Amino acid sequence: MTPEAWQDIKRRYDAWWKADLHDRPLLHVTAPRDGARPFETWKGRAASPEEIWADIDFAIWTTEQHLDRTWYGGEALPAIQSYTSPIGMSAGGAILFGCTPRFAPDTVWVEPLPSQEEFPVLAVHPDRRRWIRDAFAVTGRASRGRFYGRETFSNHAGDTLAAIRGTEQLLLDLVENPDWVSQAVAKVTDLLQKFLAELWPLVSPEVTGREGWLSSAGMWSAGINFCADCDVSCMISPRQFEDVFLPPLRRAMRDFTHTLYHLDGTEALRHLEALLATPEINAIQWVPGSGREELLQWVPLVRRIQAAGKAVQVLARPEEVEPFLREVSPKGLLITTSCRSEAEGRQLVELVTRR
Numbered sequence: 001m002t003p004e005a006w007q008d009i010k011r012r013y014d015a016w017w018k019a020d021l022h023d024r025p026l027l028h029v030t031a032p033r034d035g036a037r038p039f040e041t042w043k044g045r046a047a048s049p050e051e052i053w054a055d056i057d058f059a060i061w062t063t064e065q066h067l068d069r070t071w072y073g074g075e076a077l078p079a080i081q082s083y084t085s086p087i088g089m090s091a092g093g094a095i096l097f098g099c100t101p102r103f104a105p106d107t108v109w110v111e112p113l114p115s116q117e118e119f120p121v122l123a124v125h126p127d128r129r130r131w132i133r134d135a136f137a138v139t140g141r142a143s144r145g146r147f148y149g150r151e152t153f154s155n156h157a158g159d160t161l162a163a164i165r166g167t168e169q170l171l172l173d174l175v176e177n178p179d180w181v182s183q184a185v186a187k188v189t190d191l192l193q194k195f196l197a198e199l200w201p202l203v204s205p206e207v208t209g210r211e212g213w214l215s216s217a218g219m220w221s222a223g224i225n226f227c228a229d230c231d232v233s234c235m236i237s238p239r240q241f242e243d244v245f246l247p248p249l250r251r252a253m254r255d256f257t258h259t260l261y262h263l264d265g266t267e268a269l270r271h272l273e274a275l276l277a278t279p280e281i282n283a284i285q286w287v288p289g290s291g292r293e294e295l296l297q298w299v300p301l302v303r304r305i306q307a308a309g310k311a312v313q314v315l316a317r318p319e320e321v322e323p324f325l326r327e328v329s330p331k332g333l334l335i336t337t338s339c340r341s342e343a344e345g346r347q348l349v350e351l352v353t354r355r
Contacts, residue, residue, distance in 0.1 A: 009075050010212075013220045017258045017282050019311045019332030025325065026334035027074030027352050028218055029318075031345035036069035049103035056135040060142045067146060071342040073349050075334070079148040079214050080139050093160030093192060096132060098125040112166035119180060120164060122187050124195060136199045140207035148214035149203030156252060157189040158230040158245045164188075167232065174240055182244050189248040193255055200224060215260065217285055217313065218336070223257025227285070234267035241271050246278070253280035260313065265289040269301075276308035283311035283332070295320040299327045306332055318348055325355045 001009075008023070015022040042051070042058060051058045063081045072078055091110045095101050099110035113120040139149040161184055162170045173181050205211055212220050217227040228249055233241045253259040260283040261275055275281055284305050288298060295316050305312045311332035316324060318339050335352075339345040 006211075009077075009220070010222070012075055014222075016219075016311050016332055016334060017221060017225075019282075019306065019309050021331045024353050024355065025330040027321075027349060028076040028334065028336040029073040029339060029345045029348055030076055031071045031073070031339040031342045033069050033071045034342045039065050039069065049105050049108075052105065053103050053108045054101070056138050060139065063147055071345055073339075073345045074352070075220070076218065077148060077214055077220055078146065079150045079218065080143075082139075082150060082216065091163055092132065093156070093188075094163035096124055096128050096192075096195065097122060097160070097164050097188075098128065099164055110163050112169065113164045119177075119184070122164070122184060122191070124191055129195065132195075133198060133202070136202040140203045143203075143208035143210065145209030147208075148210050149208050150214045150216055156228055156230065157185050157192055157248055158232050160192065161185055161188050162232045167235070170232065171235060174236065174244070178240075178244065185245060186248045189252050193252055197255075217260055217262065219258070219260060219283070219313075219334075221258045224255075225258040225260065226253065226256040227260050227262055228253055228281075229262035229264065231262075231264050231268070233271050234265050238270055238274060242274050246274060250278060250280050258282045260285050260311075262287065266292060272301075272304070276305065276310060281310065283313060283334075285313040287315065295324050296327065299324070302328050302333075318344065321348060322351055322355075325352070330355065 011022040012024070012026050016026050042061060047055075047058055059081055063079075066081060067078055070078075091099070091101060091108050094110045094113075097113060099113050101108055101110050136149065143149055161181075165173065165184075170181065201207070205213075212222045213224045214220050215225045215227045219225055219227075230241070230245050230249060233245060236245075259281055261278075261281045262285045263269075263272070263275065264287045266289060275284065286298065286301065286305070293315070295314060298314065302312055302314060306329050311334065313334040313336060314324075316335050316337045318337050321335055321337065324335070337348070339348060
């Protein structure tokens with residue numbers, strides 16, 4: 001990448017976070033690199049489920065495999081393959097609080113934390129803290145300017161508490177003991193924020209050799225940006241979300257230069273107005289869920305987000321990009337996709353540039 005191209009990428013991101021436009025919409029596009037070798041096998045064998053999810057060396061090895069074989073186009077930037085690792089698994093927050101993980105080849109879940117008397121004790125487990133912190137440190141040292149060491153090791157407080165307590169039990173708690181849930185979400189938020197503050201220096205630009213920061217959603221910014229979420233909101237009312245989960249989430253988001261909210265599934269749309277009215281949120285990542293991926297049906301939703309002054313990220317198939325661009329504003333728009341070949345990816349970047 002030339003210095004001029006990098007300056008343009010930074011300008012596009014700077015404008016995007018403001019729901020504005022530098023010269024064109026942002027595009028995250030990846031494709032198999034021309035002439036890439038086949039993927040290798042981990043240590044000559046299939047990795048075990050625990051290695052896939054809990055071994056940071058496996059995550060770094062997987063990242064290096066992808067770096068050698070992936071073309072990154074538009075504003076897509078290389079990052080640690082963090083979701084299958086101590087720094088990325090969605091259950092990581094609950095594991096930090098002492099929940100026991102259960103590993104399978106394609107997923108990981110946790111056993112709810114045992115209760116002492118009526119409710120569990122919410123405290124960071126020292127051995128788990130050390131394990132995750134060490135994984136971040138290894139990631140930062142391994143980068144050597146090749147990839148970003150992005151957050152996040154967990155979903156944020158609401159979903160972390162749902163894993164700690166068990167989702168069904170947490171929903172009962174909301175009805176029977178709402179004050180405890182409010183206190184617990186606030187405490188988990190504070191503990192997660194303190195721990196995240198320990199982790200950022202370990203993957204800082206000074207350590208990785210990469211300018212700026214990349215979130216788990218792939219967005220770049222000069223300061224730390226964060227992808228927030230609360231998937232348990234799909235199961236609760238707008239009032240419960242706004243009274244219990246949104247206030248500590250807003251407080252957490254104030255620690256970051258920019259924030260993107262991961263809006264996942266049509267059941268979460270009941271909270272859209274509250275999210276659009278939240279000044280700490282700069283952008284919305286819309287993930288409609290299985291069976292609802294066809295992009296053009298979501299044009300009214302994207303227009304609504306843009307009209308509220310928020311940037312938006314959508315996922316698309318390559319053939320959906322051009323018709324979608326005809327229907328929505330290019331301001332504050334980011335499209336994420338993947339192509340079958342490097343040539344197809346380059347053509348897509350050219351198409352977006354012409355628009």
